[in-house]
Each structure stands twice: as C-alpha cells, then as structure tokens.
Amino acid sequence: xxxxxxxxxxxxxxxxxxxxxxxxxxxxxxxxxxxxxxxxxxxxxxxxxxxxxxxxxxxxxxxxxxxxxxxxxxxxxxxxxxxxxxxxxxxxxxxxxxxxxxxxxxxxxxxxxxxxxxxxxxxxxxxxxxxxxxxxxxxxxxxxxxxxxxxxxxxxxxxxxxxxxxxxxxxxxxxxxxxxxxxxxxxxxxxxxxxxxxxxxxxxxxxxxxxxxxxxxxxxxxxxxxxxxxxxxxxxxxxxxxxxxxxxxxxxxxxxxxxxxxxxxxxxxxxxxxxxxxxxxxxxxxxxxxxxxxxxxxxxxxxxxxxxxxxxxxxxxxxxxxxxxxxxxxxxxxxxxxxxxxxxxxxxxxxxxxxxxxxxxxxxxxxxxxxxxxxxxxxxxxxxxxxxxxxxxxxxxxxxxxxxxxxxxxxxxxxxxxxxxxxxxxxxxxxxxxxx
Amino acid sequence: xxxxxxxxxxxxxxxxxxxxxxxxxxxxxxxxxxxxxxxxxxxxxxxxxxxxxxxxxxxxxxxxxxxxxxxxxxxxxxxxxxxxxxxxxxxxxxxxxxxxxxxxxxxxxxxxxxxxxxxxxxxxxxxxxxxxxxxxxxxxxxxxxxxxxxxxxxxxxxxxxxxxxxxxxxxxxxxxxxxxxxxxxxxxxxxxxxxxxxxxxxxxxxxxxxxxxxxxxxxxxxxxxxxxxxxxxxxxxxxxxxxxxxxxxxxxxxxxxxxxxxxxxxxxxxxxxxxxxxxxxxxxxxxxxxxxxxxxxxxxxxxxxxxxxxxxxxxxxxxxxxxxxxxxxxxxxxxxxxxxxxxxxxxxxxxxxxxxxxxxxxxxxxxxxxxxxxxxxxxxxxxxxxxxxxxxxxxxxxxxxxxxxxxxxxxxxxxxxxxxxxxxxxxxxxxxxxxx
Numbered sequence: 001x002x003x004x005x006x007x008x009x010x011x012x013x014x015x016x017x018x019x020x021x022x023x024x025x026x027x028x029x030x031x032x033x034x035x036x037x038x039x040x041x042x043x044x045x046x047x048x049x050x051x052x053x054x055x056x057x058x059x060x061x062x063x064x065x066x067x068x069x070x071x072x073x074x075x076x077x078x079x080x081x082x083x084x085x086x087x088x089x090x091x092x093x094x095x096x097x098x099x100x101x102x103x104x105x106x107x108x109x110x111x112x113x114x115x116x117x118x119x120x121x122x123x124x125x126x127x128x129x130x131x132x133x134x135x136x137x138x139x140x141x142x143x144x145x146x147x148x149x150x151x152x153x154x155x156x157x158x159x160x161x162x163x164x165x166x167x168x169x170x171x172x173x174x175x176x177x178x179x180x181x182x183x184x185x186x187x188x189x190x191x192x193x194x195x196x197x198x199x200x201x202x203x204x205x206x207x208x209x210x211x212x213x214x215x216x217x218x219x220x221x222x223x224x225x226x227x228x229x230x231x232x233x234x235x236x237x238x239x240x241x242x243x244x245x246x247x248x249x250x251x252x253x254x255x256x257x258x259x260x261x262x263x264x265x266x267x268x269x270x271x272x273x274x275x276x277x278x279x280x281x282x283x284x285x286x287x288x289x290x291x292x293x294x295x296x297x298x299x300x301x302x303x304x305x306x307x308x309x310x311x312x313x314x315x316x317x318x319x320x321x322x323x324x325x326x327x328x329x330x331x332x333x334x335x336x337x338x339x340x341x342x343x344x345x346x347x348x349x350x351x352x353x354x355x356x357x358x359x360x361x362x363x364x365x366x367x368x369x370x371x372x373x374x375x376x377x378x379x380x381x382x383x384x385x386x387x388x389x390x391x392x393x394x395x396x397x398x399x400x401x402x403x404x405x406x407x408x409x410x411x412x413x414x415x416x417x418x419x420x421x422x423x424x425x426x427x428x429x430x431x432x433x434x435x436x
Numbered sequence: 437x438x439x440x441x442x443x444x445x446x447x448x449x450x451x452x453x454x455x456x457x458x459x460x461x462x463x464x465x466x467x468x469x470x471x472x473x474x475x476x477x478x479x480x481x482x483x484x485x486x487x488x489x490x491x492x493x494x495x496x497x498x499x500x501x502x503x504x505x506x507x508x509x510x511x512x513x514x515x516x517x518x519x520x521x522x523x524x525x526x527x528x529x530x531x532x533x534x535x536x537x538x539x540x541x542x543x544x545x546x547x548x549x550x551x552x553x554x555x556x557x558x559x560x561x562x563x564x565x566x567x568x569x570x571x572x573x574x575x576x577x578x579x580x581x582x583x584x585x586x587x588x589x590x591x592x593x594x595x596x597x598x599x600x601x602x603x604x605x606x607x608x609x610x611x612x613x614x615x616x617x618x619x620x621x622x623x624x625x626x627x628x629x630x631x632x633x634x635x636x637x638x639x640x641x642x643x644x645x646x647x648x649x650x651x652x653x654x655x656x657x658x659x660x661x662x663x664x665x666x667x668x669x670x671x672x673x674x675x676x677x678x679x680x681x682x683x684x685x686x687x688x689x690x691x692x693x694x695x696x697x698x699x700x701x702x703x704x705x706x707x708x709x710x711x712x713x714x715x716x717x718x719x720x721x722x723x724x725x726x727x728x729x730x731x732x733x734x735x736x737x738x739x740x741x742x743x744x745x746x747x748x749x750x751x752x753x754x755x756x757x758x759x760x761x762x763x764x765x766x767x768x769x770x771x772x773x774x775x776x777x778x779x780x781x782x783x784x785x786x787x788x789x790x791x792x793x794x795x796x797x798x799x800x801x802x803x804x805x806x807x808x809x810x811x812x813x814x815x816x817x818x819x820x821x822x823x824x825x826x827x828x829x830x831x832x833x834x835x836x837x838x839x840x841x842x843x844x845x846x847x848x849x850x851x852x853x854x855x856x857x858x859x860x861x862x863x864x865x866x867x868x869x870x871x872x
C-alpha cells in the first residue's frame with residue numbers, strides 16, 4: 001500500500017477500505033508515515049468527510065494502537081460517561097456517586113486535555129491529597145473494593161489518537177465531526193467501556209455551536225458504538241450559558257457538594273439526574289427511555305445523602321482530605337473576591353458561556369498551553385440563569401481572583417457576557433434525549 | 437500572523453491576503469512553518485482552489501524566495517519557453533536555434549525534473565562533452581558572445597518552489613492547477629524572462645488529460661504573467677500520441693537534427709514552427725497571431741541550414757562534440773535493436789503516448805526516482821502517426837534497449853499502445869492558439 005495513493009483517494013472522495021485505514025494509522029504510529037502525509041490526509045478527511053464504516057474503522061485503529069483495558073475481572077459491565085466539554089460542567093462529580101449509590105460500580109478514567117476551566121481531574125485535585133495517578137492494579141483494586149474510582153489514564157490509551165490530535169491541533173483539522181467522534185470513542189473503547197452515555201453540549205460555550213451539529217456528532221458516535229458492539233446513549237444539552245452557577249475548579253467542587261447534598265442549582269440537578277439516569281438505564285436498572293421508572297429514586301439518593309456518602313467513599317479511597325469536603329469553606333479560596341451588582345433591571349437574555357470561559361481561563365482556572373499549572377481557587381460564580389428577571393442592585397456575579405488586575409479583566413468580560421432584554425425571551429432547549 | 441488561522445481560512449474557502457501568502461512562504465523557507473502545516477495548507481488549496489490574485493501572490497512569493505536573475509546587462513528582452521512535458525517532446529532543441537537564426541538571442545535555463553523520457557538537459561547530454569553546468573558568468577558571457585545558451589539552473593531559482601513541490605509530490609497535492617501554474621511561472625520569473633511561450637500539452641501522455649483542463653491551466657499562467665508584468669502566450673497542443681517518431685534521449689537528438697536540416701516529421705516541424713513563431717512574435721519580429729507574416733521565413737530557416745548552424749553554435753559553445761552531431765550515427769546507440777512489424781492492416785486509431793512513455797522509462801530513458809542515472813542510448817521509434825493506414829508486414833516500431841529482457845517488456849507495452857480501427861477516425865486537435 002502507498003500512503004500517497006491513500007491520501008489521493010480520500011482527496012477525491014473515494015471511500016477508504018478497512019485495510020487502508022489500518023495501514024495508515026499503524027504506519028503513522030510506527031513512524032513510517034510522516035506527519036506531513038498525515039496532516040494532508042486529515043485535511044482531505046476534513047473536506048470530504050468519512051462514511052460510517054470508515055469512521056468505525058478509524059476509531060478501532062486508534063483504539064487498538066495501544067493497550068485495550070480489560071475491566072471484566074472486576075466489573076461485569078463497565079459503564080462510562082463522556083462530556084464534549086462545557087463551562088461549569090461538574091456533572092461527573094455528581095453523576096458518578098449517584099449511579100454507584102444504586103449498587104452499580106463505576107470505574108472512570110479521565111484525560112486532562114486543554115480546556116477553558118480545567119477538566120474533571122483538575123476539579124478533584126482541588127481536594128487536598130486526592131490522587132488521580134493510580135497504577136492499573138490500584139485502579140482495579142479500588143473498583144473491586146469500593147465500586148467507585150475516578151482517576152487519570154492508567155495506561156497509554158489510544159496513543160495514535162494522542163499523536164493525531166496533536167497534529168490536528170496545529171493544522172486546522174480539529175473541527176471535523178468524524179475525526180472528533182473517532183477520537184472520543186477510541187479512548188472510551190480503549191478504556192474498556194461496555195456502555196457509554198455521551199453528553200454532547202451545544203451552544204456558545206461548546207465545541208458544537210448548533211443543536212444540529214451536536215446531533216450529527218452524537219449520531220456518528222452512537223453509530224461507532226454500534227459498530228464496535230457497545231451500548232451508547234447520547235444526550236444533547238445546552239451550553240449557551242454555564243451549567244449551574246460556579247465556574248472554576250474548587251468553586252465547582254463546592255457546587256457539586258451542594259448538589260450531592262440536595263441543594264444544587266436546578267439546571268445542574270436536572271442534568272445530573274438525566275446523565276446518571278441514562279447510565280442506570282444502560283446498566284439495566286431502568287427500562288424507560290424517559291427514566292420515569294427511576295426518576296423519583298434518583299432524586300431521593302440526592303436528598304437522603306446516599307450519593308453524598310459515595311462521593312465521600314471516592315475521596316477517601318483516593319487519599320483526599322475528607323474534612324475539606326465536609327467543610328467546603330476549607331477548599332482553596334482566592335485572595336481577591338469582588339462582587340458585581342446589576343446596574344439596571346431586566347430579563348437576562350444571554351449569559352455567554354464562551355465569554356465567561358475565557359474570563360475564567362484568564363483568571364488561571366484553565367490551561368492555555370499543555371502542562372500549564374492550574375490555580376484551583378480562582379473562578380467566577382454567576383448568580384442567575386437566562387430568562388430570570390434581575391432587579392437593579394442585585395448581585396450579578398462574583399469573581400475569585402489571585403490579584404486585582406486579573407479580577408478587573410475578568411469582571412469586564414463577564415459583564416459583557418450578560419445581555420439584557422425587556423422581555424422574558426425564548427426558553428432554551430435542554431436535555432434532548434437523542435439516540436442509542 | 438498565525439499559520440493555523442491561515443490554513444483554516446483556506447480550508448473554509450476564504451481568500452488569503454497578499455500578506456498571509458507571503459508570510460506562509462517566507463516562514464516555510466525559514467523553517468518556522470513545518471512541513472505538516474504546509475501539506476495541510478496545500479491540501480486545502482487543492483480542494484478550494486485559489487483566486488487569480490492569490491495565485492499571482494503565491495507565484496511571486498515563490499519566485500522571490502531566491503535570487504531573481506537579471507539578464508538585462510546582456511539581453512534587451514529575454515524570451516523563454518516552457519513545455520508542460522510530453523512524450524517525444526524535443527521542441528526546444530529545434531525552436532531555440534530557429535529563433536536565434538532571426539537574430540533574436542535566447543538564454544534558456546532548464547530543470548531536470550522527473551519525467552518519463554528525460555528532460556531537455558538530458559537530451560543535450562547525449563552529445564559528448566556538452567556541458568549544462570555553467571556558472572552565472574559563463575551563462576552571461578555565452579549569451580553575450582553567441583546569442584544562444586541552454587543550460588541547467590545557474591542559481592538556486594525559486595527554492596521555495598522546490599521545497600513545496602517535493603512536499604506536494606508525497607502528499608497527493610501535485611495536480612492542483614493553481615499550484616502547478618504558480619510553480620512553473622515562479623521559475624520563469626526567477627530566471628529573468630520578460631516573455632514566455634507556454635506549450636501546454638493535453639491528452640493521454642500529458643499531465644492535463646483534456647483540452648479543457650489544459651486551457652484552464654494555460655489561462656491561469658497567462659493571468660499570472662499579466663499580474664507579474666510579463667508577456668505570456670499559451671499554446672495547447674496534442675499529447676495523445678508522441679510528438680514526432682523518436683522517444684528517448686539520443687534518438688530524439690537525431691530527430692531534432694533531422695528537423696533542423698529540413699527533414700523532420702511533419703507534426704514536429706509544424707509544432708516547432710508555431711512555438712518558435714510565437715517566440716518571435718513576442719520579440720516583435722511578427723505582428724500576426726496566426727504568424728502569417730513570418731511563417732515562410734521560419735520554414736526557410738529550417739531548409740536553408742541557418743537554424744542548424746545555430747544549433748552547431750550552441751553545441752560548440754558548450755563544449756559538445758560537433759563531429760557527433762554532424763554524423764548523428766555516432767551518437768550513443770543501444771546494443772539491442774528490435775523491429776516490430778504490423779501483424780494486421782488497418783488504420784491507427786490511437787498510439788498511446790502514456791503507455792509508450794512508461795515503456796521507454798522501463799528501458800532506462802527516464803528517471804523513476806530523483807538523481808537516477810539515465811541511459812541516453814535507449815528508447816523507441818514509432819513509424820506512424822494516428823490516422824495512418826498501415827499494411828500488414830510494415831514496420832510498426834523499433835526498440836533500442838540495453839538488453840533483451842527490457843526490450844521484451846517494452847515491446848509488449850508499445851504493441852498494446854497501438855490501437856487499430858477499420859475506419860480513418862476523427863482527426864486530432866493540434867496547436868490551438870490559446871491566449872496571451
């Protein structure tokens with residue numbers, strides 16, 4: 001086989017065979033196909049798209065470029081979740097303990113990645129002592145003993161995906177749906193999942209700006225799951241405004257704790273119930289697509305402290321300081337806290353999640369470059385949701401910063417992210433159950 | 437400026453600015469933009485095309501990546517020609533002396549490149565002692581003294597083009613018209629041409645398979661010429677069958693000598709008259725697009741030996757063995773010569789130039805990889821043109837090979853290249869004057 005011919009086929013819109021895709025990825029990882037051929041190939045894929053068969057093959061080739069973790073010695077059925085990434089998205093911190101409180105074990109590996117406000121691992125690391133770096137044996141032992149684990153990747157999962165992603169990042173070939181879908185699914189398959197709930201975000205603060213694009217991406221991933229013999233459910237959820245109120249690592253842990261104790265923001269609570277509910281459905285605990293048969297029980301686990309207990313179990317098992325989560329005020333706090341009040345009355349038409357994400361990134365809560373250090377304490381809390389009527393003088397948002405200068409920049413950016421209206425406006429979409 | 441944004445713009449079909457194109461090529465040559473970004477960019481250009489303005493900018497950026505030769509100290513007006521490459525194309529060997537015989541000096545630099553049957557430099561090197569490696573001073577002195585020079589590139593012409601071409605060659609991005617056009621024109625501009633006759637081939641043995649594609653390519657190059665302030669005339673000529681009868685370096689030199697002595701094949705003679713005529717028109721010797729005002733005089737220069745004398749001047753000036761061209765039988769000869777005769781009677785419908793090119797490449801007349809050694813002696817001579825009626829037992833073609841095995845492979849391939857018909861068939865197009 002000849003790499004130039006394979007690039008040329010894709011360039012001309014001809015479907016690649018299983019063998020051609022395998023050959024390309026294998027030789028890329030082996031170093032025989034150089035970066036400059038792979039980037040031209042990725043651009044051809046970006047422009048021409050990929051059929052479902054091609055996308056499944058690419059996913060499997062990426063997944064099988066490294067170790068495929070076998071969780072079957074400790075888990076009958078491994079359920080995972082994945083979020084396409086959003087501002088204020090602390091869903092895993094709530095949904096995982098919630099599922100586990102039903103006696104369904106969950107073993108989750110997270111990557112760090114680049115994001116505006118830190119990933120799930122960064123959020124958990126706000127808790128003193130919480131160790132995300134488990135060996136494969138520690139990971140397996142913990143799931144066996146406690147039924148819950150949330151750690152970094154224990155192995156070199158889908159190394160071809162990492163290499164390909166790094167190249168896409170610098171060649172303007174990131175935003176291709178088949179490439180995004182195969183990248184996400186390859187890691188889920190490599191980490192041993194039997195079933196996955198995909199939480200695909202749409203809107204200003206999401207990678208997919210429209211519901212249509214999010215649905216397309218979700219459908220591709222569901223199809224890949226089918227092709228790979230996995231059970232996959234995809235949800236499309238709103239990411240025009242932040243999820244919940246808190247954005248920033250320790251601030252989000254606090255909000256997750258509130259939610260696990262029954263006092264979380266309504267939108268976050270609802271989202272966690274749906275995500276956890278769909279995971280429970282994949283595990284066979286529910287048989288209703290709309291979760292009508294377990295919704296009440298899920299809500300109860302939040303109000304009766306059972307989910308919260310599972311979160312404590314998780315933190316304890318991984319060496320985290322329990323006193324810190326029992327008294328959330330002892331979590332990292334930023335030295336500069338400024339409160340912004342509304343200078344007018346009106347309805348909030350938009351609270352631009354993307355703008356808030358960038359503001360919080362500027363405060364130091366996320367990473368602009370790989371391996372950058374994250375400040376767990378900084379972030380922002382918005383005090384309203386879109387559609388609410390706010391009176392002049394009410395609190396609008398609070399900034400937690402390491403110094404006055406960065407606070408000032410974030411303040412003006414978040415202020416601009418709030419768009420006012422004289423009328424209540426249209427309701428936003430939320431939690432469209434998509435497909436499986 | 438950011439390379440990823442520039443790639444992304446092109447990917448999305450947005451026109452790049454002059455500054456963006458300059459930046460991209462300058463940083464590529466400086467090594468700051470790596471190959472993998474350039475190949476993704478080239479693929480985006482392949483898929484999205486380029487506007488005329490973009491193509492002119494790219495051409496100028498490539499041309500100005502190295503030295504721009506100034507021929508003005510020795511030439512009032514520098515006229516060049518370029519062929520897009522064909523099988524049996526020995527036009528330069530005839531057209532250059534023809535133009536010079538009118539008192540119009542011609543200084544031509546050729547590249548070697550990869551081709552099925554060797555380039556112009558390879559053909560000239562069939563002549564013992566002919567030196568294509570002149571210094572810039574030798575090049576200038578020769579044009580000043582003799583009015584004719586035909587050598588390799590004396591300087592590092594358009595180095596960005598060489599680097600970009602090498603990358604396109606391995607990333608399936610060669611056959612993009614704006615990229616081909618800018619590559620060709622950048623070298624013509626860098627080598628100091630004030631005017632260029634472009635001989636664009638179309639058909640089975642050419643890069644452009646259809647007349648429409650050849651016209652498109654020609655139009656782009658004419659427009660680049662206009663944009664760069666050069667006079668450019670483009671011809672479209674047939675490359676379904678070989679030009680003339682001889683294919684292979686020394687065999688083609690012999691046929692060029694025949695043509696310069698007034699006994700060349702009709703199609704080659706006509707083509708050389710048109711190419712030389714258009715060069716003369718650009719030089720102001722003719723004022724008629726159809727060359728009606730000089731055609732007879734051009735024909736005369738072939739029959740009265742004046743063009744032939746200029747060829748001898750060229751060969752002598754560059755150290756070639758005059759006795760060898762005066763007695764063409766002393767040019768390199770292959771040890772194995774086999775003659776194939778027609779096993780049937782009929783009209784020749786096709787003599788597939790591409791197939792014959794590959795057969796002759798297999799004999800050793802061309803290069804499969806850069807820097808490969810060429811065998812000047814080998815090649816083939818076809819004895820007919822498309823449309824001719826051939827009787828059973830007549831000579832069909834002759835093979836000149838270094839051994840019986842390679843002769844056998846070439847024999848069967850060239851035999852298959854001859855397609856028969858019961859009827860005379862449609863005439864082929866020839867020498868459509870295109871544009872300037």
